[in-house]
Amino acid sequence: MHFELVDPLDHRELLEGCLEVARERMGTCHRNRVIKTLKLHKKRLLVLARDSGGVAGFKLGFCERPGIFNSWLGAVALAQEGNGIGRRLMELQHEHLAEQGYHMVRTGTRNQFKRMLILNLLNGFELVGIRQKKSGPHLQLEKRLTPVVRSPENNQESP
Numbered sequence: 654m655h656f657e658l659v660d661p662l663d664h665r666e667l668l669e670g671c672l673e674v675a676r677e678r679m680g681t682c683h684r685n686r687v688i689k690t691l692k693l694h695k696k697r698l699l700v701l702a703r704d705s706g707g708v709a710g711f712k713l714g715f716c717e718r719p720g721i722f723n724s725w726l727g728a729v730a731l732a733q734e735g736n737g738i739g740r741r742l743m744e745l746q747h748e749h750l751a752e753q754g755y756h757m758v759r760t761g762t763r764n765q766f767k768r769m770l771i772l773n774l775l776n777g778f779e780l781v782g783i784r785q786k787k788s789g790p791h792l793q794l795e796k797r798l799t800p801v802v803r804s805p806e807n808n809q810e811s812p
């Protein structure tokens with residue numbers, strides 16, 4: 654399994670594969686609406702897992718405001734569930750965000766996505782609010798990221 658971190662708007666074919674997984678796991682996921690939202694944000698990040706069978710899972714989000722990342726959509730293909738892919742995608746996302754200087758990651762989920770809720774809580778997210786929506790309660794979560802302290806040697810460019 655390969656894990657990659659890319660700008661989703663520069664890799665439309667990979668994004669399309671991710672949206673297929675999202676449709677399988679979450680029902681509808683409208684491509685044009687996703688692209689429209691991504692275009693509203695200058696900094697975007699798609700973390701994905703894929704193998705010869707195609708995209709196995711992904712996490713997609715964007716910079717909401719300086720230092721704060723919104724982890725917006727994510728799913729793992731049903732055939733790959735329980736293999737540690739969701740957890741690894743999250744680790745890679747958080748490592749990268751901390752390295753990029755983000756201090757917080759926000760996300761939201763619903764009661765029906767229990768695996769995601771549990772995974773978030775196990776990985777340091779805290780429940781910070783509940784928004785009542787037509788479709789039911791939307792649970793808001795946040796996690797503070799540990800800043801990456803760079804030693805002077807790490808800041809030097811390699812020769």
Ligand SMILES: CC(C)(COP(=O)(O)OP(=O)(O)OC[C@H]1O[C@@H](n2cnc3c(N)ncnc32)[C@H](O)[C@@H]1OP(=O)(O)O)[C@@H](O)C(=O)NCCC(=O)NCCS
Nearest residue numbers: 678727728729734735736737738739740762766768769772
């Ligand atoms: C949520 C999701 C991404 C998790 O992906 P995954 O690859 O299956 O996750 P992992 O295999 O890394 O395991 C997640 C870990 O969460 C924990 N966990 C998940 N469900 C659990 C449960 N019912 N009880 C206890 N722990 C649980 C476990 O620690 C688990 O690891 P383990 O099974 O090795 O013990 C995937 O289930 C999914 O796509 N769900 C449907 C779509 C979805 O919920 N999207 C999010 C919408 S907001």
